[in-house]
Amino acid sequence: MLAFDKRRLAVAIVLGSLALGSALALAGVSAWLITRAWQMPPVLDLSVAVVAVRALGISRGVLGYCERLASHDTALRAAAGCRSEIYRRLAHGPAGITARLHSGDLLTRVGTDVDTLADVLVRALVPIGVAAILGAAATAVIAMISLTAAIVLVLCLLIAGALAPALATRAVHAQEAVARKRQSGRDVAAVTALEHADELRVAGRLPGLIAHAEQRQRDWGVAIDRAAAPAAAAAAVPTLASGASVIGAVIVGIGIAGHTAPTTLAVLMLLPLSAFEATLNLPGAAVALTRARIAAQRLTELVPAGSATHTVSLTNPDTTPELRASAVRAGYPGAAAGPPVTVTLQTGARLAITGRSGAGKTALLMTLAGLIPPADGRVTVGGVATSELSESELRSAICYFAEDAHLFSTTVRDNLLVARGDCSDEELTHALAAVGLNDWLDSLPDGLSTVLIGGAAAVSAGQRRRLLLARVMLCPAPVVLLDEPTEHLDAADGQRIMRALLDDRPGLLSPARTVVVATHQLGNDIACRRLSIGHYG
Structure with a gap:
């Protein structure tokens, strides 16, 4: 090494x-x-x-x-x-x-x-x-x-x-x-x-x-x-x-x-x-x-050598691929795996994964994203197993946004460009406004060029969550997996954003994109497909 x-x-x-x-x-x-x-x-x-x-x-x-x-x-x-x-x-x-x-x-x-x-x-x-x-x-x-x-x-x-x-x-x-x-x-x-x-x-x-x-x-x-x-x-x-x-x-x-x-x-x-x-x-x-x-x-x-050497390609990378889990049991390496889950998500599908804390929602999301190999079963994207795709192709198809995603000690602009490097300032400003950060952006001394000294320490927990949501909007991947996207937001704002994420009408994300959200704060008035999982282990 x-x-x-x-x-x-x-x-x-x-x-x-x-x-x-x-x-x-x-x-x-x-x-x-x-x-x-x-x-x-x-x-x-x-x-x-x-x-x-x-x-x-x-x-x-x-x-x-x-x-x-x-x-x-x-x-x-x-x-x-x-x-x-x-x-x-x-x-x-x-x-x-x-x-x-x-x-x-x-x-x-x-x-x-x-x-x-x-x-x-x-x-x-x-x-x-x-x-x-x-x-x-x-x-x-x-x-x-x-x-x-x-x-x-x-x-x-x-x-x-x-x-x-x-x-x-x-x-x-x-x-x-x-x-x-x-x-x-x-x-x-x-x-x-x-x-x-x-x-x-x-x-x-x-x-x-x-x-x-x-x-x-x-x-x-x-x-x-x-x-x-x-x-x-x-x-x-x-x-x-x-x-x-x-x-x-x-x-x-x-x-x-x-x-x-x-x-x-x-x-x-x-x-x-x-x-x-x-x-x-x-x-x-x-x-x-x-x-x-x-x-x-x-x-x-x-970091063992040769961890990602796959060369299989998606047959139609320009469209949103079908995401399918067949009898998948998800769990972290060395820990007990959860019950088998079978789900098929066509283009533009919306799915909310619910369950109490510790039930294994995050492990299931990471398994669907190809970040953790399934303990059992198979996850495919466009008919190809996630384990057979190259890293770049898998990430171009599926993007996973963790609850504790990192904010860097750099400008607001650079923290958003992590999602897509060719965004214009207008796109960045629009994304921030869509998640409710327009007033916060106007209050910054240098706008998008303001440095977030200390990264997450420079913003509140709610502002951090909204910045991460803005990244989701800017990300070009057709399949988006989000872990607790409304954590640390007040109930009213959280439900409004959750509705905008899971509504198949034009909301925060295009109707053509497939969206999977893991949450324990899903209101009964949000109409979308739901998957409830029990406690893992």
């Missing part, structure tokens, strides 16, 4: 290797310079080494900064591409995948989990690549001085670069999974408190929910600390291995001191210190890989 530019990543690894290579060379040149200066040669004999030390010290910082720029640029591009792919799959995939998830859990997955997945480039792949290159270079240099010291260095590098990360991975996997669940629970509680603060405050449950979110935050912190403990212990292994390598180099140096120049011995003893600099990040890289695997699994559960 995380697609990244391998060339950019390779550039980052090369820059990181050059940065730590400068540190490695700096250690070697400094060791030579110190021992050579002890021999008190002419000053000019040291001038090249002095300049090299300065150049290597500067280049290390510059190259390290360039590596940071390259690696973070690659990670940010990958994160942006990953989110785009997730949004594409969510838009074109079955809504049943996300219907069972709380918005707080969705926020965690699309936000934190994507960031965690992208972090693997900076915190894992680049350090691993740099450590491999630097370890090989240091071993090659040491081998030219002493093969025995090179073997000791390789063994210590393997302990620091392979054994320590493996131990860290094994130790933190369970704790990281628990920490991720705690974080998801915290976000669910926090988003619930934000989205339903008014209702919870009236019910006296807001303080308790906030306390619950705070407890989840503390639980998440404890889980993170527990997950960090094994990684911290594993981080000590490279330091111990570095010390063992230096001691080994000293012992080897003592053995070859009789026939080796002092400057060479100094290089032999100091070089391992810089060789292990890259391995210090490997336990952290192992933890980052573990977190990335957990995040990738959660994202794969959210």
Whole structure:
């Protein structure tokens, strides 16, 4: 799911290797310079080494900064591409995948989990690549001085670069999974408190929910600390291995001191210190890989690949197609399905689905719209099963308007153009007037260009409902499914709008369009076909 530019990543690894290579060379040149200066040669004999030390010290910082720029640029591009792919799959995939998830859990997955997945480039792949290159270079240099010291260095590098990360991975996997669940629970509680603060405050449950979110935050912190403990212990292994390598180099140096120049011995003893600099990040890289695997699994559960690959087309897309449900049992994934429903809606039909709250009206509407697969039975549009239509063709035929449809923090105009992008201002104004928002529009400082700061927070519940109804009017789909369109409106206005929606004479919607409304506020004086469903489960 995380697609990244391998060339950019390779550039980052090369820059990181050059940065730590400068540190490695700096250690070697400094060791030579110190021992050579002890021999008190002419000053000019040291001038090249002095300049090299300065150049290597500067280049290390510059190259390290360039590596940071390259690696973070690659990670940010990958994160942006990953989110785009997730949004594409969510838009074109079955809504049943996300219907069972709380918005707080969705926020965690699309936000934190994507960031965690992208972090693997900076915190894992680049350090691993740099450590491999630097370890090989240091071993090659040491081998030219002493093969025995090179073997000791390789063994210590393997302990620091392979054994320590493996131990860290094994130790933190369970704790990281628990920490991720705690974080998801915290976000669910926090988003619930934000989205339903008014209702919870009236019910006296807001303080308790906030306390619950705070407890989840503390639980998440404890889980993170527990997950960090094994990684911290594993981080000590490279330091111990570095010390063992230096001691080994000293012992080897003592053995070859009789026939080796002092400057060479100094290089032999100091070089391992810089060789292990890259391995210090490997336990952290192992933890980052573990977190990335957990995040990738959660994202794969959210948006499995190949969710919408159908190619069947409607035979006559220019007319309102027949919508038919044959013994359909609707229900959310993982929940009990409702009783079988059979209904046929010809062109221009009006249907009101009634039932008490929790009876399954919304689940049935989403099943008719092809957003949730039926637990049993078959839904067809123009004779073609909804599961066999491409996403674009299905949405061009049927449009579902949810009770909690989103208002964006942008202009009134843009919030309406969501339904149809080529509407003129006159059409938008007419739609707003038809749903009773003409006075509200006249009161706005910039009319249609007024920004609704905070989206739904900028309007009342009734105004929000009317704005969503205006979207319904502008939508070009011939079959329209509405969930509780008059919620939050006063009884008189609600009945007037309901009558205008379900009247087969010219009203809010053209008589040629098929309209299905799920409601529990249907007056007895509204003449339309009705479907009453019992409680699901």
